[in-house]
Amino acid sequence: MSGKPLLVTCGLPYTNGPCHLGHLRTYVPADFYVRYLRRCGEDVVFICGSDNHGTPIVISAEQEGVSPRDLALRYHDHFDQTFKRMEIAFDHFGMTDDQANHHRTQSMVRALIDNGYVYAEKIQQSYCQKCKRFLPDRYVEGICPYCGASARGDECDRGCGRHLEPGEIKNPVCKVCGSPAEMREQEHFFFKLGEFRQYLLDYLEGLSGTSNARNYAIGWVRDELHDWCITRTLDWGVKFPGRTDLVVYVWVDAPIGYISFTEEWAEKTGNDWKRYWCGDGEITHFIGSDIIYHHCIFWPALLKGAGYGTPHAVVASGMVKIDDQKFSKSRGYVVWTNDDYLDQGLPADYLRYYLLSYTSHTKELNFSWQVFQERANAEIVNTLGNFLYRTLHFAHKFFDGVPDVQPGEEAMAAIGRCLDEVDAAVRGYEFKSAVEAIMALAAYGNTYIQNTAPWKLVKTDRAAAAQVIADGLQIAKALTLLIEPVMPDAAGRAWAMLGQSDAVSAHCIGEATAPLTAGPLPKPDPLFAKLEDDRVAVLEELLQKRVREAKMRETQPQEETGEVSIDDFATMDLRVARVISAEAVKGSKKLLRIIVDLGGEERQVVSGIAQFYTPEDLVGTLVVMIANLKPAKIFGIESRGMILAAGDEASLLIPRRDVAPGTKIR
Incomplete structure (x- = not known):
């Protein structure tokens, strides 16, 4: 400590x-x-x-x-x-x-002013004549003065990555109206960052944390350190002390x-x-x-x-x-935490595990649904989940709970080694290594149970079988305490199956070596479920669809103006349909499985409107749908069409008068 x-x-x-x-x-x-x-x-x-x-x-x-x-x-x-x-x-x-x-x-800025670290200076800043205002930060784009790449007003985001001060950018253009900007004089306030060069070099040498942060910063400070403009011409923000026209x-x-x-x-x-x-x-x-x-x-x-x-x-x-x-939102290479993961019914624990265990914290993390599935099934389900369930199952089946036997030296030594490895890794910010040490203990437990075969041993030597189960339960307790920071929900459920009535988070990691009290245990349930192929295929299709749509936007300039030809419009088969039935999709908070009458033909459609409509609300309702959309599987259910809705609250497009199902939209 x-x-x-x-x-x-x-x-x-x-x-x-x-x-x-x-x-x-x-x-x-x-x-x-x-x-x-x-x-x-x-x-x-x-x-x-x-x-x-x-x-x-x-x-x-x-x-x-x-x-x-x-x-x-x-x-x-x-x-x-x-x-x-x-x-x-x-x-x-x-x-x-x-x-x-x-x-x-404002208190800290005043302190900087009082300590002589802030000064005023008139500078040339981009001004848009059409919009009648100065253009701070991302209201302006142009050319980086250092590398010549296209850049936004505060940073060369597509080139050298340098921070840009107001007025530095070349060939400025207003991002609001697209007009060329002119340079006008305006007073701003600067922080004397240059005076802290030696202080920062000394400070960074002793800064703890990850080496990528320290080394990157040292390189910048050694190279150059200019004073820093700390005001902007905006109404939105913290007002600079004594000024109504500038924010911090x-x-x-x-x-x-x-x-x-x-x-x-x-x-x-x-x-x-x-x-x-x-x-x-x-x-x-x-x-x-x-x-x-x-x-x-x-x-x-x-x-x-x-x-x-x-x-x-x-x-x-x-x-x-x-x-x-x-990673790019504009190109579709993005996974949204809610829409693409949590709202699909996937457990937070699995994603937490992946983020911590995939690679070293300072390295690049590459996410793919296939690798996510493989690691979840192989490591979470087959290694950790398998050991915990088997051990608890045998304890409940053969001994009605925790046998009155002290765990053996070998098991306790394995736990002790794991505790040391995890502690060193966490305090060294090597979170992948910490998780690997925990999973190595789970793998050790699996091998121990498999080699000793308590289901056979209990028939010939009940005392020896009791020792195996006591050892396994002690490892299970250690794993539950250690895995809680990684997978809090699963650890809580495992803790209850170990016969504990309080929260696992209330217990110190060091209790991993404290023997469990002999006594009954509840009948255990499997902690984890495998990610099946069809479910992962749906998630992969969500991502690929987003990428395809982004590529279409890039290759079809007319979409930027919202204009399509009459021929483009004619390719869509828009029809009125009547909802026959609707039901929630199990495991999803957003999806409904809907059957519609499309004029003598029934269609099944999966629609993400469950947050706004109950199934009872929809039955009998006329809706507008795209009838010639390519079929797709969503959450393992085939969807043949798309029901149209407007806005963030999915307001359904409904004909003002009663129209026969199947009627085409013209």
């Missing part, structure tokens, strides 16, 4: 779109780390929140016709609920647009959210936030590798300049690929 108060944070999800697999690459390992440390007796607080400011949110809100606050709230709630569904348990999940963060950000740059107020969220947590729990940010607490940031620059250079310099403590460790994850392709 460290004996210090520990604070763990995750990079803040941006409230401009839904949660996907790339997000979970950071949050699941952080949750695993926190759960493990707590189970080792550490005093850990787990903090996160949503990032609500910046131009992308303003642009999206304008496109939707809502306020930036409304958009931010919608996605804040989405992330909050999604994390809970994934068993990611933050102690507090705040918003950077809440009053606490406005207050803390989002990469200032977003990380300050770590502090304000800690304050909010401390207020509701009666704790002191300064223990962590101004005392002897150790702060660990879990982030994606794309934001190392901000967390290892900007952030510690801001904290030092304002008189706060600095992070102890930065743990940066590798990026994500989908089917060996670069």
Whole structure:
């Protein structure tokens, strides 16, 4: 145990779109780390929140016709609920647009000003004459002044990856109206980042965490370190002290959210936030590798300049690929956490396991449904699940529970080795190695049970069989305690089958070597179910369909303007149909199996409208459907057509007058 108060944070999800697999690459390992440390007796607080400011949110809100606050709230709630569904348990999940963060950000900026680290300077900035406004950040795009690649206003996202200051981009164009922008003078405020060069070099040499974060940041600081513009011309954000026309740059107020969220947590729990940010607490940031620059250079310099403590460790994850392709929402290579996974009835535990065990935390993670299925079935079901169920089944069948026998030295030694390996791996941020050590213990248990064959031994030497079962149950207890940070739901169910009535999370990892109390056990059930081929095929088709649609958008320029020819329209067989019956699809929260009358022909259609209509609501209803859509299997059910609906709440397209089923739409 460290004996210090520990604070763990995750990079803040941006409230401009839904949660996907790339997000979970950071949050699941952080949750695993926190759960493990707590189970080792550490005093850990787990903090996160949503990032609500910046131009992308303003642009999206304008496109939707809502306020930036409304958009931010919608996605804040989405992330909050999604994390809970994934068993990611933050102690507090705040918003950077809440009053606490406005207050803390302005307080820290004032401290930087008072300490002489902020100055005003008039700079040339992009201005759109047509829109009549200055163009901050992502309102502008153009050419990177360093490498010549196409770039957005704040970063060369398609070329060298450099951070760009306001006014640096060449050939600026307004992203709103497409007009060329002109350069106009405007006053902004700069943070004297250049003065922290030597401090940062010394600080980074001692920074704990993953080497990719430390080495990347050291390279940048050694190469160059320019002063940093910390204001933007926006209405949405934290107002810069003393100015009504400028807000603080989002990469200032977003990380300050770590502090304000800690304050909010401390207020509701009666704790002191300064223990962590101004005392002897150790702060660990879990982030994606794309934001190392901000967390290892900007952030510690801001904290030092304002008189706060600095992070102890930065743990940066590798990026994500989908089917060996670069993760890309626009190209369809994305797996949405809810739509593509949780809403399909798949367990959070399986995905948590995959994210932690597939590769080293700093390496690139390649996701494919086929590999996901193979690993879930081979490792979770056949190795861990098989051992736990067999051991508990034999204990219940032959001894009615835990035999009154102490576990043997060999089994206890195997458990002890596993505990040591897991502890070293977790504290070294090698989460894959930690999971592998746990699964090696499960494999050892399987081999031990297979070699000793207690189902045979009990017929000739009941005492020897009792020893085998006692050893197996002790390994099962150790595995349950160790696997809880990886798969909390399954561990809870296994713990109950071990005859325990409380929560497994309430017990220390070290109890893995404490013998179980002799006595009865409930009849066990298998912990895990295999992922069948037909189910995985549906998931694979969802992904491939998205990729195909993205490719079609790329190759059909007319879709950008929404224009199609009359010939294109004529290829669609749109008809009126009447719903004959409807029922929920077992295992899915979104899908209904619907039978429609299409004018003397009955069709089966699978439709994702279960969240908005009950089966009883639909029977007898006239709907509009595409009748010549290529058949597809969804959740293992053949769907021959598509019922049309509008908007986020799936408002069905219904004829105003009664029309015979089968009538064509013209």
